[in-house]
Amino acid sequence: MSKPVTIIMIEDDEGHARLIERNIRRSGVNNEIMPFTNGTEAVNYLFGSDGSGLDHKGRALLILLDLNLPDMTGIEILRRVKEDKYLKCAPVVVLTTTDDSLEIKRCYELGCNVYITKPVNYESFANAIRQLGLFFSVIQVPPAAT
Amino acid sequence: MTSDATRRRAVGHILLLVAGLVVLTVISAGSVILVNEARDDARWVVHTLEVESQISLVQLQLRRAESAQRGYLSTLLPAFQADFEEAATQLTPALTRLNQSTIDNSVQRNILVELLPLIKQRIEEFRETIALAQTEHVNDAARIVREGTGRDAMSHIDDLAGQMRSEEDRLFVLRTRSADRSQTLAASLTATGSGLVVVLAGISIFLVRRSARARDHAETQLRDNNLNLEATVDERTADLREANSEIQRFAYIVSHDLRSPLVNIMGFTSELEELRTDIFKRIGALRATAASVPPAPVADGTAEPVLEGEDKQLLQDFSEALEFIKSSIAKMDRLITAILNLTREGRREFEPVRIDTRELIEAIVTTVAHQAAEAHAEIRIAPLPEITSDRLALEQIFSNLIDNALKYLRPGVPGEVSVRGRTKLGFAIFEIADNGRGIDPKDHQRIFDLFRRAGTQDKPGQGIGLAHVRALVRRLGGTMSVSSELDHGSTFTITLPIHWTAANRNRDA
Structure with missing residues (x-):
């Protein structure tokens, strides 16, 4: 890992965001986490002012994405990320309350790397996030395409 | 005039x-x-x-x-x-x-x-x-x-x-x-x-x-009225369909959106639980310091803090409150999941196929064999008519009913469950009868309502099974009814069209 991985967390529910962050930290991941509470801000950051995503050329990003956002659907963001030539290599972890199999299938079709449903049962939730931390430390996050 | x-x-x-x-x-x-x-x-x-x-x-x-x-x-x-x-x-x-x-x-x-x-x-x-x-x-x-x-x-x-x-x-x-x-x-x-x-x-x-x-005038008027009526019926049907799908979407969205805060409540309650351990550990330590007793060796923090008197009471109250919150959340989660599953079922497209009903029910009986053995129950399957319907829906209908029959047997009486079938005027009639505890006639309607149950509440359940079964039967163009008396067993009767085609009801649901 030449550069530290930046975790982009797109999650409208601040409580969820907090819980996710805490559990990531507990699992021993200390990477920078950039939280966004709505889709527009996240999209602006990810794709930059020209909408090409050129800003993140050469950076290692990991995107934590909630599907139910107030201003757009997470699926829309996922599609755009996977279509962008600079961002498409960034792993996307979909984290959502939806456990609808159709939706899960759709996300995987669009190129999502991991799909995690948020269980109400906190132990399962914490466990899932911690395993995600393990996943972060194992996978080699490629830098955004050069 | x-x-x-x-x-x-x-x-x-x-x-x-x-x-x-x-x-x-x-x-x-x-x-x-x-x-x-x-x-x-x-x-x-x-x-x-x-x-x-x-x-x-x-x-x-x-x-x-x-x-x-x-x-x-x-x-x-x-x-x-x-x-x-x-x-x-x-x-x-x-x-x-x-x-x-x-x-x-x-x-x-x-x-x-x-x-x-x-x-x-x-x-x-x-x-x-x-x-x-x-x-x-x-x-x-x-x-x-x-x-x-x-x-x-x-x-x-x-x-x-x-x-x-x-x-x-x-x-x-x-x-x-x-x-x-x-x-x-x-x-x-x-x-x-x-x-x-x-x-x-x-x-x-x-x-x-x-x-x-x-007469000509009356005929013209009649024809006009018929046309109007048809148009009105079409309009109403469209409205109903619209309303129905609106409800489906609504239920889906609501159950999703209700889940989201529930994740938080549960998450932070669990966080509180963690905090509780820390807080009371610290209180215990402080008390020990104040009493100038050497602190107990609880440095690693996994053990329960050692407390006495008022502090112990406080800890108990605290834990009790958290337990209630957690059990309520768990219950609410189960209900939301149930609603979500029901609406999802409602959205699923049915696919009519030829089904050997007896084979289907035998497969269900195999899966509940363990349960049946535990309840000392015997399940008998009479010859059943073949029908054209949705396989998954039929599986759900029969497994719910057989499950219920095994679940609500009379304690101490060997269970007898029988599945019978016959055909009449293009319909197949199935009867699932048991010798269980029965249902009070005043509850016959209630048991089909969502989240409602009847009788002694000594078995786990959400009150969803029968509501779900009835919704499925209706979508398959059939009807279902129950005849039962307390302590004299129950018989659930399901009437389904022998040749069901997806065209007639699928779009309504």
């Missing part, structure tokens, strides 16, 4: 019909009577003519007899005598006929009474003269003829015949007039009747045409 008019019109039709009938009857009867009368009159006219001809015949024969007598007297030829005899013989039946045909007329009768002896006398005279001539007394005979008594008698006879004829002439005029009158009457009666019939027919035609117009 319309019915009133209709009734009035019907009464009018009947009256018209009655009037027509009466007119026709009168015409017929009148015609018969008048025709009879005319025939009578005609007969009487003919009779008069006959009488006149009889009179003429009598006169003719008498004249013939006279001329034959004269001829004989003057020539003495036997041919004249023969002529006379013939005329005399013919005279008798002519007189008889005249007598018969005038039997009803007193005037003629009187004349005839006077006439008959005269004629007889004349004939006797002729006969006498002829006899005298035959016996060579031609002169005597000529004398008798010459005496002129014969001529007087003859003119008297002519006179009487003339009277008779004039009497008959009078009668002829009278009878002809009467015949004319009855004929005129018959003609005018027929004409009047025909006129009336024509008028009635005209009224009838008018009424019929009016009725036909009214």
Whole structure:
């Protein structure tokens, strides 16, 4: 890992965001986490002012994405990320309350790397996030395409 | 108002019909009577003519007899005598006929009474003269003829015949007039009747045409109404579908959005639980420090803090509150999951396939074999009809019902569950019967409601199974019912179409 991985967390529910962050930290991941509470801000950051995503050329990003956002659907963001030539290599972890199999299938079709449903049962939730931390430390996050 | 008019019109039709009938009857009867009368009159006219001809015949024969007598007297030829005899013989039946045909007329009768002896006398005279001539007394005979008594008698006879004829002439005029009158009457009666019939027919035609117009109008209105009705039904159906899918979306969204805060509540409650351990550990440590007792070796933090008195009570209250929160959240999560599953079921497209029901139920029974063994229950499957339906839905329906049957058995009584089936009028009827604890009749409706349960609440469950089963049965175009009494087992009856096609109900749900 030449550069530290930046975790982009797109999650409208601040409580969820907090819980996710805490559990990531507990699992021993200390990477920078950039939280966004709505889709527009996240999209602006990810794709930059020209909408090409050129800003993140050469950076290692990991995107934590909630599907139910107030201003757009997470699926829309996922599609755009996977279509962008600079961002498409960034792993996307979909984290959502939806456990609808159709939706899960759709996300995987669009190129999502991991799909995690948020269980109400906190132990399962914490466990899932911690395993995600393990996943972060194992996978080699490629830098955004050069 | 319309019915009133209709009734009035019907009464009018009947009256018209009655009037027509009466007119026709009168015409017929009148015609018969008048025709009879005319025939009578005609007969009487003919009779008069006959009488006149009889009179003429009598006169003719008498004249013939006279001329034959004269001829004989003057020539003495036997041919004249023969002529006379013939005329005399013919005279008798002519007189008889005249007598018969005038039997009803007193005037003629009187004349005839006077006439008959005269004629007889004349004939006797002729006969006498002829006899005298035959016996060579031609002169005597000529004398008798010459005496002129014969001529007087003859003119008297002519006179009487003339009277008779004039009497008959009078009668002829009278009878002809009467015949004319009855004929005129018959003609005018027929004409009047025909006129009336024509008028009635005209009224009838008018009424019929009016009725036909009214009917056409009503038909048009009916057709319009039907069209309107169809349009309304279509509109309502579309509205209902829209509302239904709206509810589906609503339930889906709500259950999702409800879940999101629930994740937080549960998450932070668990965080609080963690904090609780830390806080009370610290309190314990502080108390120990304050009491200048060396702190207990609890540095690693996994063990429960050692507390006493009020602090222990506080910890218990704290834990109790957290437990309640957590169990409530868990329950709410289960309910939301249930709603989500139901709406998801509602959105699933059914696919009709040919299903061997017995095989399907045997597979279900295999999966619950362990449960059945535990409850000492036996499941019997009777021969079942094959149907075309959605396999997954049928699996859910039957496994829910068999599950329920095993779940709610009477404690201490070996369970008996039977699955039976038959077909009737294009429908397959399945019955799942058990000898379990039964359901109070007042709860029969309630058990099909979502989140509602009945009876002793000693088994885990959300009150979803039967609601789900009924929704599925309805979507498959069927119905279901229960018959049960407390402590006497339950029988759930499901009626499903044998050949279900996705077209009829799928889009409604």
